[in-house]
Amino acid sequence: MARALLSLRAGSLRAGFARVLTIGLFVIFVLVPLYWVVITSIKPSSDYLTTPPVWFPANPTIVHYTAALFSYRGLQGLINSLIIASAATLLSTLMGTMMAYSLARFNTGGRHLALWVLSQRFLPPVAIVLPIFLLFRTWGLYDTLTGLVLAYTFMTLPLSVWMMYAYFQQLPKSLEEAAWVDGLSRWQTFWMVATPLAAPGVAAAAVFVFIAVWTEFFFALILTSRHAFTLPTIFRAFLGFQGAQYGEACALATTSLAPSIILGMLVQRHLVRGLTLGAIRG
């Protein structure tokens, strides 16, 4: 008995150690690059490429931040990116949610419309960027915030439609039926019952769309120049003929991380909350 207990404890100890080791390795894998970016952003240039590497700079500086944000117009890029990403996220999740509801509940377009929506993503972006560029020139959307918002909204729609489509399909239909019998129109049912129930799905879709737009480089590069440029397009300026501007690049990277992290923290509650709990028996 005592021996069995002992071996059991040894076994659980070993399992516990393995778990801590796995988690520890994973945390290092994720956090070290982040740490390196943040620390490089405050290193003086002399500390960049030394051997051994400098883990804690002796003389931290914010000079790279001022350079990145003002000389390289990083602040303008940050503002543009925030406006574009927020607007595109709002539009994409709004339209995506409505489209997905229609697909999930009314079987709109039969079996094929949903896949057709997804098939937009099969196109390599490079195949459509030139036509879009020409259209935008004609319509006066080139190098405007509106233009990029539109482009990103339609680029991310398949993502939000499919995420919400899957979410609505697993929501119990009886809640909406109860709402119909209760006297709600389809439209009221969608807004007052279905969408609140799908809030965790909406939050998740919004985060994915935001991150996709926030980090998008290619369309922003082709469709903007001096006015509507976004954060990612600034980074190419740091790899010039003078060599790499490590400090400025890392300062801008650190800045661009912040909104994603804040957004993630804001919606985390919704991401994990199982809202349908208690709707059904038990």
Add this chain to the structure above:
Amino acid sequence: MANVRIGALHKSYGSVHAVRGVDLDIPDGEFTVLVGPSGCGKSTLLRTIAGLEVADSGDIEIGGEIVNNMRPRDRDVAMVFQDYALYPHMTVFGNISLSLRARRMPKPEIEERVKRVAGMLGVRPLLERYPRQLSGGQRQRVAIGRAMVRNPRVFLFDEPLSNLDAQLRDDMRGEIKRLHQEVATTMIYVTHDQVEAMTLADRIVLLRDGVIEQQGAPLDLFERPATLFVAGFLGSPRMNFVKGKLERTAGGARVRLGDGGPILDLPLGRDSGAGEGADVILGFRPEHVRHATADPVADGQARVDSEIELVQPTGSRSYATFRLAGQPAIAELQTQDVTRAGERIQVDINLRRAVLFDPGTGKALPE
């Protein structure tokens, strides 16, 4: 307040023909229970009345108005779902008041109505809670309150008690019956539980494979089942069925059970249209079997002598399984009259309450 009339209703799901030509007339204020085994089409019928399913053919009339093409919201019916279908993101108040808010009723009136209904159902202290914070019985009450608050023309219940435990189910059954007495609105109630059907209904509609097998007052169906299926479905333990042959006598008829089995004289008035030597099934309920006394056999009774195979005591009454011409039958007897299996026993079967069935068609023979 409205009557409901259903004419020649058909509904299929793909290759499954769930409702096959149902005609039903439900008078205003009646409590009608649709009952039958699973897959008999009772829920489909209810959902079609609610407007959640569209009929393939046939008419549905509520209050003299054909509602076939009307949306659920315009039919002015309320429904209580099996899984309650409470909105999890709304409080109890929000759940009960949603239908009124959707109609843009003035706030003070909504408050007043919700509070009155919540008071009637005893959920008034729970108005600020969310469904997940409620017990099963409380959720059930809220679901009923949500239906009541609108004063609908018709209440629809889709197996509302099947998720509750036995004790709570009995309580809620009583409350639903009391609710009907108070509001006197037409109610249509679906269940597979024959006890619920018997206790609640003004009228039972027994469905089987998408058609109405029989309808009528609960006791009518119980006493005069039209078919073997109805006889077997209502009553617990179910009616005993024993095979035999009909023999004509000078004064009437009798049934010979099995080969060389006992011969039971049928009382006058239980004569039937079947001819001499016809195969019949004799149906009699366990509660119509009595322990034989020393007195001579009474008129209309048949005394048989048998061995008890199994005893299931339920308290003051016990179910005793015995054999009639090799076929098992159950008698509901006073517990003190049966002690244990293996004993021989004499019982009197009341043939005045027995029913004869044609084994070919499954239909009851005319009396």
